[in-house]
Structure formats: C-alpha cells, structure tokens
Amino acid sequence: MKGFLASRNRRFADRRDAGRQLAQALAVYRGQHPLVLAIPRGGVPVASVVAQALDGDLDVVLVRKLASPANGDVAIGAVDEQGRIQLTGRSAVAGAGMSYVRAEAARQRAVIRKRRALYSPDRPHADPTGRLVIVVDDGLATGATMRAALDAVRQHHPAALLAAVPVAAPDSLENLDDLADDVICLHAPAHFRAVSSFYEDFHPVTDTDVVRVLSTPPRPSAGLPVSRPAAFDLPDASLSGDLAMPPHARGLVIVAHGSGADRDNPRDRVLAQTLQRAGLGTLLIDLVTVDEELSRTVAFDIPTLADRLAAVVAKLHHDPALATLPLGLAGDGTIASAALAVAARRPRDIAAVVTRSGRPDLAGAGTLARVTAPTLLIVASEDRPLLALNRAAQRRIRGKNELVVVPGTTSLFEEPGVLEAASKFARDWFARWLGARARPPRRRPTGGRGADRLAS
Template identity: 45%
Template sequence: MDFTDRTEAGRRLAAALTGAGTLAQDAVVVALPRGGVPVAVEVAAALDAPLDVCVIRKVGVPGQPEVAMGAVGEDGTRVVNQTVVDAAGVTPEQFAAVEAHERAELARRAAAYREGREPVPLAGRTVVVVDDGVATGSTALAACRLVRARGAARVVLAVPVAPYDWTSRLAGAADAFVAVHTPSQFLAVGEFYRDFRQVEDAEVLTALERAGRSRPVVVGEHELAFPTGPAAIAVPEHPVGVVLFAHGSGSGRGSPRNRRVAARLHREGLATVLFDLLTPHEAEDRRKVFDPGLLGGRLSEATRTVRRHPPLTGLPFGYFGASTGAAAALWAAAERDAEPGAVVSRGGRPDLARARLPLVTAPTLLIVGGADQEVVELNRQARSELRCESALQIVPGAGHLFEEPGALEAVADLAAQWFARHLAAGRQGGDRARH
C-alpha cells in the first residue's frame, strides 16, 4: 500500500485521526521538518488546528548517516539509541562530534523556520506530533519528549507509515499512536511513497506561512442547549454567514466527517452549528431516522434558536444535510418563513422530501459519490423536481460515506464554495438594505 506523495499521505492520516475520535477541540499540530511538514499541513487543515514545527535532528552513525543512533531537538532535548551505538561500535567522542554538528544545523533551521515568531503555546493542550513516517523512532521519541517538556497535556504521535511493532518500540513516548499503514516488512519510510523527494527549506517556510494565514481566528466556541442535546457553535472573527448541519442518524454533533467539513467552512468565514436532530434513544428507531417531517421540524426550531443567538443574529444562513438529514434540510427550507440562503446535501436522500421539493427556493447543491449508484439516481430525480437554482456534483469513485482518499476533502471544497458564493451575496445584500 503506497502513498502518492506526502500531501496524499497527510489527507489519509487526517482521515485516520478524525475517525479515531481521540482528539480534543484545542489540539495543536506539530510537524517534524522537513518531511513531516507537507503531511502535517493536511492534518492541521482537516482538524482546523494551528500548525507549528518541532525541530529535531537525527544523529546518524558515522559513515551511515541514514541510520539513527540518536536525535537532538530544541530546548536541549536528547535521545540516544544505545543499541545502535553499541552495534555500530561508536565511541563517545564520535557521538559527541556528530551531535555537535547536528545541533549547529538544528539552531540554523529553527531560526529560519520561525523567523522570529514565538512557538505556538502547548501548555495544557493536546499535541499531535506528525512526521512522514517512523523508522527507528529516535526523532519521534525526541519530538514527543520536547512537546511534553513544553507542557502538552496529551501527546498523539501520528504518521502515515510505521513498522508493525512501532507502538511497543515507542511505548510511553505518547498517549496515543495513529498510523495509516503498519507493514510487517519495513526497510525505510521512502519505500512506501511513489514521490519521496527531499523537502526544501523554502517549502517548509511557505507551508507555515500559508497555514498561519488560512487559520481562522475563532472568537466564539460554545454551546447552546437544544431539546435533543447541546449544539457546538464555532464563529470566525468576521463571519459572513452561518451553516447548520443536519444529520438524520442523530450523529451530527459528534460526526468526524461533519467536523472536517466545518473546518473547511471556517476558512471561508462561515460560522457552523453542529447538533443532533434526534436523541440517542430516538436514533435507534429507524422510522424516526427516515421521517423528514420530524427531522425538518426540529431543524426549523433549531434555526429559530440559532438566529436569536447574539453572535449569529442577522447573518444569512444555510443548511448542510447528510444522508436523511438532507431531506430534513430541504423540508425546512420549504417552510414559508425559512428563507435559507443555500442548501448543500452530502450523500443525501432528497427524495424523502419529494412533496416539498418544488417549494424550495434556496440554491441547492447535491453532492453524491460516483460509486453510490442508487443514491446518484435518487438525487438526479430529486433535482428534476426542484424549481430553484440547483447543481448535482458527483465525486468520482466515492462511496456513500466518502471514506476514499480525498473524497471528503472534495465534498468540503464544493460545499465551501457554494455557501461562500450564496451566503456572502446574501450578507452583502443585507448590508446594503441596512444602509
């Protein structure tokens, strides 16, 4: 199982991390430069988390620099792999000479990468340490020690590929370990990448600069109480609109997929509201899961509550519906006093709201996986009954849950563009009306 390149590996690692459900909302992603940075960029974007670097240098065996006999890091962190040192017959003087050389290079790179910026504060937070792979584990161990020394409350070590026994080798280094691939036959990290070219310093600097620019400043992360449970609200600094997520199975608030899409919407200046349309007990009743009137009515009630919430008052709003939640979104959008600015359906069942489709006036985007043929046809039929602006986007090769590499990212991009286009236009119109 190979990765095309570090970017694709990062997307697959992000999917594994969100699926594991081990991360707190205040997570920080820390990359090991240089190779770990392109991987970490994708992880940080998917988690909507700040990105920083943890500068570590491998201390290689003299004459075999690719074989790590230890590692050194910022703040004086030092790891010695005594097994390798003894096997290679390295003397203390030889180790000290290589270490001194690597520390000089470490200082140069740390200064270049940070460009005078202070490191992202880690105290009390969950820190995800990311590299492009683990071989001996010396650099990963040094990185974990470094972030713990900086006050990390919890450390998650995450890589696209590692040997099958990596967790036992690094036991105690991190609180959790996540890898996409753990092969039994392992020679080097590079053998699992089709493109494993060296990452240059300029690429690291560009990635860090872009990550800093694209991360939204969140001025409000809090909850509202709904009859079905709490709603998680995230509000960027200058929101242009708000999107309510509707999921028919009752897993809207806790869905890793919804959180990944929400993170992408935040980068467009869109606030998000994640909540459950059903209580856990109700979600066990399949009749309620497929009842668009019940789900749509609850979405309408939630919308009224959200629009009265001070940070969101006056903002144009839209609905993002998944599965039977798409029917709920369209049902609610057809209410006379609704007036949403846009609707997006992901792998949805708009056919369940067939009776109300001709009444929907909000621009509606239907997104379906190409491999989900039955649902593709249902969405085609539903679109033919819409009388509003609409579009059908098929993600090639994707199944119903969009678990394939890059599939959910395609959904998030399509949704972000649709909402940004229609809700931003609604905000501008509202601003003109107020003036």
Template identity: 45%
Template structure:
C-alpha cells in the first residue's frame, strides 16, 4: 500500500505525475480544505495559478443526505434530473434548498478568498485536486462545476483513490492518480499525518500563490531596475557533517529574521509554519523555514526527540545567517513548535547565543530541562487553552525561566495543533507582535531606552 508522509509529500508525488502539463494554460483548483495543501504543491511545481473550487451538495428535501445535485460559484447548478423526477421534487423545493446552500457556499468563499477574485477558467486546463477520494461524489461535481465555469479541459488529480472509482469518473477528461488500490479502506489510511487543515491554512496558501503570481506578472510586479529586491530562495545550510534544506525569505529593509525550529523534518513545507511565516513577512520580518533533520534522519523517530542535535542544527542555521552579507546585520529570532521549542530554548541557554527573541507555539520547553534558567532571550510561550498537558508543562517551564523576560499566552479553545477556527491566526499574531517588539531596530532601541 502506498503511504504518504503528509499532504505535502502527496502533492510532491502527484506533481511528478502531472509534469506533462507544465507550460500549458493550467489552473490548479484545490477542494477545501484538505485538497488545498496538495494543490498548492502541484501549482508551485507546474508554475500555475492556484485557486479553490467550492461546491455544496443539494440534498433531497425529505432526505438531505441524498444528493439530488450540487452548486458552485458563479451561479452554477448541477442537477440529477432522473433522481429529481423519481423523488418528485418540485422546482420550488429545489429553489428553496439552493437558496439555503448558496448562502453557506457564499459565506465559505468569502472566508477563504477574502476579496480575491476567482481565477478565470475560460478556455484553460482545470486541474481539480483533492487529498484523495473514496466515492468520488464531490470530485465529480467539482469537475462539472469547473467545466460550467468555462474550462476547456478538466483533469482530476488525486494522490489516492479506489481502483474502481478512478476508472469511472466520466466528468473528467483525464484522471491522474498516484495510487489506485483494489482494496481501499479510507483516504486517511494512506497518510502518516492526515491532521485536519484549517481555513487559516487555506487562506495562507492562497495568499502565497497570489504573491507568486504577482511576481510573475511582469515588470509591474517587480521592483525597478537596480532597486533592492526581496530575498526568496531555496537554500542549503551546512551543519557539519550534514547539509539541511530550507527556504529563506527576507523582505527589503528587514532588520530581523526568524528561524523556524520543528521537531520533524517537514518544517519548510508545514502549512502551519508557512501560515505563521506569511504573517511575519507582512510585518516586515524575514524567515527561514528549515528542515532540522535530513530525510534519512527523520526515519528514526528518536531523532525527533534528540534535543541537543536539533539545538546544534538551529545554532548552525543562525551562524549561516550571520555569514551572509544580506542577513548578517539582522537580529535573529527562533520560533519553535513541539520538540523544536525545547531545542530553541536549549540553544538559547548557550553562552554567547545570538538569538534575540524566542517564541514557542504548542511547544515542549520542558525538554530543555535545567538549562531553562540560563536562557536570557525574551521568551513567549503560546499554548492552546484546551491543550491541558502541554499547558501544564509550559506553566512549569515558565517558572524556571528566571533569567529573561517571559510571557505565557493562552489561546482559548485551541488544542495542540491550533486547528480550531481563528486559533492559528491568533497564535501567529501573538508571535508577530513579540518578534516585532524584540527584533525590529526601532522597537529594540525603544525597549533599551525604557530599561536604561
């Protein structure tokens, strides 16, 4: 059975199957929510625009779970006329159901797009992407909606689907599937990490795609010749015997760069980390999304909890930033999640540490143990109010952080992964404010004057 590490891995492998579409007039459409992280990777690989395709089922009035059709944006409606006739559903009843579902659909579109216009599909190749399909009902409707919105060709692309379903999807001109097993249990059974995707993550991915599209739009999307440019590049960071991969983004004029420390090796692809990074960019801060473990190292689960190893890699990334002419003058912050927070505080306790501020989100600062008392960098601990065990550990850790300015921020209702609506956005805003306060030169100078 083919198993994907997460939706980013699934998107990477699906993109390889779609390589023949590169250079064509393609629009990649992700089905919210879980299909969007997969679609984001595909869109970047094909250098194509990314959008969502939102559909809502129209249920038979007396049996709502039975779909008699579906609706999409632009007033599109697809009906199963045979079922409507058999169920004796009147035109008035159809209109009443559609009116209710249209209100739900419009609200969701507004929440995800936030004023962005829908990408025009007329005459283009629409690649409809989900994280997997079981019955294929939603995907089929999405294909029909894409065609009604003007797509000249519709390709349905998913990482996994049952063989019998993948072979019978006439609504798509082509079906691309990485794995189509004969014996299929559930989509989630084909993923190691199948955690839910939040609306905040979908919005962040769409924002990132929009930024990429603006840069590719031509001269009006770029700075004037000779003007300073944002740094946006994939990087290799030497750490001694190993070289780790990362993504460096630094806006023009940034005086601070935040290095993301994550216990697993997927930091630079994590939708949650990328969401937080985008919030920091909007505030004028640079970021390094970096994989502290190599793919080979991550296969050994023990390495995820090797705090000294992770701390060493984090320090190496910081040294590397100091060696670059374009980031050498920047103040450095560390953003740690899970065991990465323990690594950040472990490293922050080192004599002569370069870090100017630390933020932990849902982290395990307790893993830094007795070294907590030696931390001097201002430290913010962000924890979900419903994450009882981690909240207790963070309260205990805060009591040991006696040598630095420390705050504990509790996000009401949030669980460990901040999946609840609005909670990841609140955590990102808290992190942004902390880093702006301690990393930007104007703020750092003001704080210094106040304390003198």
C-alpha cells in the first residue's frame, strides 16, 4: 500500500471538510497544475476543494458500480465510459453470471451517457495525456469504481496518476497498487463499515449539485511565478529574455521570438502563463535585437536564428540551477524552423518542440528528417497555404509528431477563446514529453508518429 495513512479514528464534518483535509495531504503537488478528476457524484464536492487548493483543473471521470443481483447496495464491479468492466471477488459469491454482468453493465453505461450529456453539454472533457492526474472519491468500500476510473485514465498516458480518498477499507487500497503511481488516504480503519459512517453530514449529491460545481468558473490562480530578466551575451549579439520558474518545476520551455520586442505579445504571454500553471518554467527570449528588427534581415536568416537558439540552450545546460531540467522549444513563424534545426542538432538536449502558425518547411527536408524530439504543429484552419506547408513538413519529421488544426480561426488566433485553446494543446504536449523525462518519483515503487487531429 502506498501513500500517507492516518491510523487514528477520524470523522469528517462533510465532504468539503474531507476535501480540505485531503488537500493538505496533497499540498506537495501545488504548483504542478494537476488535473483533478472526481468520481460522481459523491466525489465531486471533495474534488472541487482539492482542485481549488492545488490550483488545478477540475473535471469528472465517469464510471458506475455494477450492483450485486442479491443486494443492490453491494458492488460486484464497475464499468467505465468505454465499456471496460472491472469485477471484484464478490461477483462469484453473489452468483453474478456473465449474462447478468453484461446486462448490468449496459444499464450503467446508459446512465454514464446521460451524465456525460448533462455534465459536459458544451465542452469536451479534459485530456489527461501527459498531465499529473489525481482521481478523487469521497471514500472506498470495494474500490471497484476507483479501479475502473484509474484504468480508464491510464489509457490516456498521464505523466503520473494518483488516487486520493478521505477514507477507505484497507483491502480496497491494496487493490489499487497496480494502477496508481501513488495512493493517498487519510483514514483506513481495520473495522470498516460503510463510507457514510465516517461523515457527520453525508446527504446525497444530486446531478444539479454536480452541474453547479462543474459550471462554476475556477477562481484566479493564487499567483504565477514572477519573471526576472535574463541576458545572454553571444558572439554576435546580446539577447534579452524573461525567465519564470514555478516551485519544483519539472521542465523548462524556451519560447523564442524573431523580433526585438515580440516576447511581450499576448500570444506568448498567454502561452507562458498556461505553461507555468502546469508546473513548467518558461524563458521568453528575443533572438533578434532591437537594432536588427529595424533592418528585418536577421528575422529571416534561419541559420543565424538557429545558431543563437542553440547557444542559449548550451548556456542553460551550464547553469547549475537549470541544467537538470528537460528542455522544450516553442516558436511561431520562422522561429519554428530554427527550433526544429536546434532539435535536429542537439537531440539529447531537446525533449519536445511545439510550433504555432510556423514555417517548419524553411528548416529544410534534411533537417526535418533528423528531428527525433516529439513535435506538435499547431495550425489555424483558415490559413490553408500554411496548413499545406505544415502537413508537408510533418511527413518529413522522423520522430513522434502530431498536427493540430484549430478550427474557425486565422493564423493569429484572435478569435475568442482560440488563443487559450491553442496554448492548452501546447501545455499538454510539453507536460507529456517533458514529464516523461522528469517523471515524479513514486513514493513507494512497485515491482507512432504522424497523427493528425482536429481540435474542437
């Protein structure tokens, strides 16, 4: 059994009280912008408090228990949104044959479909890929629903996956070890009766309650890291940048620009803040000086831009405070080709690349063929010529890559909400691949390419 356990007798005033106490046990994950997934309905009030305390995103993972044919209050297993079934040892004792299990699973999946339509009518559910994910419920009896939830989330390849509950039967916790990287439980009494017996107030949570919680806008962040100036003296230029490092950063993304003051543009400030909330450091840096911006010559000189970006990467690797962090590169326009050139030149140093409305084709076919770092190309649907250039470049990239087409927008992402959506695609990509190089350690260890998707 993993995680933190408090053995003393414990009762909770209500689910929000349980959420506050659970958030304290999870405080080490604040600053990593976790995705907190609640198991409805009872887990939602608990998870809401946890997500707020950790400055994370809140959503639900939809699973349903399979009831015993002899006693509807007893779970013999659970089913998830995709129809995967998890059975407990009680299924045989309860006399549940497979015909009963399949029929019960079909009934519960119908409930899941109705809840998905009710809970998320106008938005896609959060993508766990590459993120720190914490699955929360108000307690575990058999643990069947939690197992089904963890198994469903694991299919999306999170960077780390945790189960967190206020109270649980000890044997239900042990059954999670093979699915969770860590299990956090505040109270696991030897003589477990029912989850409700550990709450003073355990009134039913309704669908209306869940919709209200999920539709409440998240409160503003408790604070992003303060950026500080960063200067890089290179043989041919002195470059200026802004470095921001959240506590316990698990990676650093260089957001490079091709004009003297471009790092102040809203597109990259939004991207930087989105990355910082995910526990990633950012370096916004201008590869072109103010004087060079006036002549517009260096802005289109791909070899010079690539040389300067490579020199910045080298200097970061010699900084004792930053040298161990996995590095990502992000860039628009011609900087996209410079970033890919550096990734091809320094494959061991660059963990991932993201381009937005970029010109990767300018890197050249030979350079693209040497890129092995996972690469995400983000392109606006209305910029057809640029979309064609990105698709052609994508086919030449040797490493893992994807192309995301953001619908109904131009290359500047000026339409409402589009810039934030594009930034979240970049965040998830960097969190996935930088996290793979710097995966959070387990507290107690236990023994493609070429995809093209349409953003919604």
